[in-house]
Amino acid sequence: KQEVTQIPAALSVPEGENLVLNCSFTDSAIYNLQWFRQDPGKGLTSLLLIQSSQREQTSGRLNASLDKSSGRSTLYIAASQPGDSATYLCAVRPIGANSKLTFGKGITLSVRP
Amino acid sequence: GAVVSQHPSRVICKSGTSVKIECRSLDFQATTMFWYRQFPKQSLMLMATSNEGSKATYEQGVEKDKFLINHASLTLSTLTVTSAHPEDSSFYICSASNLIVYEQYFGPGTRLTVT
Numbered sequence: 294k295q296e297v298t299q300i301p302a303a304l305s306v307p308e309g310e311n312l313v314l315n316c317s318f319t320d321s322a323i324y325n326l327q328w329f330r331q332d333p334g335k336g337l338t339s340l341l342l343i344q345s346s347q348r349e350q351t352s353g354r355l356n357a358s359l360d361k362s363s364g365r366s367t368l369y370i371a372a373s374q375p376g377d378s379a380t381y382l383c384a385v386r387p388i389g390a391n392s393k394l395t396f397g398k399g400i401t402l403s404v405r406p
Numbered sequence: 407g408a409v410v411s412q413h414p415s416r417v418i419c420k421s422g423t424s425v426k427i428e429c430r431s432l433d434f435q436a437t438t439m440f441w442y443r444q445f446p447k448q449s450l451m452l453m454a455t456s457n458e459g460s461k462a463t464y465e466q467g468v469e470k471d472k473f474l475i476n477h478a479s480l481t482l483s484t485l486t487v488t489s490a491h492p493e494d495s496s497f498y499i500c501s502a503s504n505l506i507v508y509e510q511y512f513g514p515g516t517r518l519t520v521t
Contacts, residue, residue, distance in 0.1 A: 302447075329512075336412075336499055336514035337450075382449065393440070394510060398449040 295320045299397035314368040314400050316383035321361050328368050329382045373404045408434045410502050412513035427485045427516045429500030435480035436502035444497040490520040
């Protein structure tokens with residue numbers, strides 16, 4: 294059974310800092326991995342999706358990497374801003390059409406002005 | 407990305423009543439919709455997967471007679487919480503996908519409070 298772990302559960306950094314959020318998964322037979330952002334009381338916003346054949350994806354100040362063999366992904370946020378404060382979830386999708394996502398518990402990020 | 411809406415965004419109901427939550431894919435045809443629930447400070451837990459025109463597949467431990475799911479069209483799925491109890495209070499989120507989009511797009515969620 295796939296398990297997705299995100300440690301630490303919470304992180305507080307000063308504005309402007311570059312930071313890395315970690316995600317690990319136990320079964321490397323994945324189709325893709327996705328990073329989401331969730332603001333309090335809101336739904337999920339997809340940030341980046343990495344296919345299993347890819348090593349990384351970039352969008353603006355965000356960069357996500359994937360090392361499938363070691364079961365790890367990182368989300369790098371450059372020059373963090375208070376508006377980046379949110380919970381970041383990673384989710385993996387196993388191989389198979391319309392297969393189910395398995396989510397980590399998320400990392401709650403607070404960027405201090 | 408694709409747009410998925412949910413209605414209502416918040417609902418408060420009395421214990422014993424039933425509540426229906428709608429999930430709509432606004433700009434694509436969703437052959438598959440997923441229903442999740444999320445407790446405070448917890449991750450999303452998949453409740454069920456529904457394919458258009460067929461019965462939903464429920465995850466282990468989810469009561470199908472309590473959480474009724476209907477996916478009658480390619481743009482609409484509904485989740486009905488029957489005989490709701492305070493322990494059903496949670497944040498319910500749906501997502502939609504199809505074999506072309508092949509990515510799940512999430513709705514904004516519905517906060518259910520059962521008093």
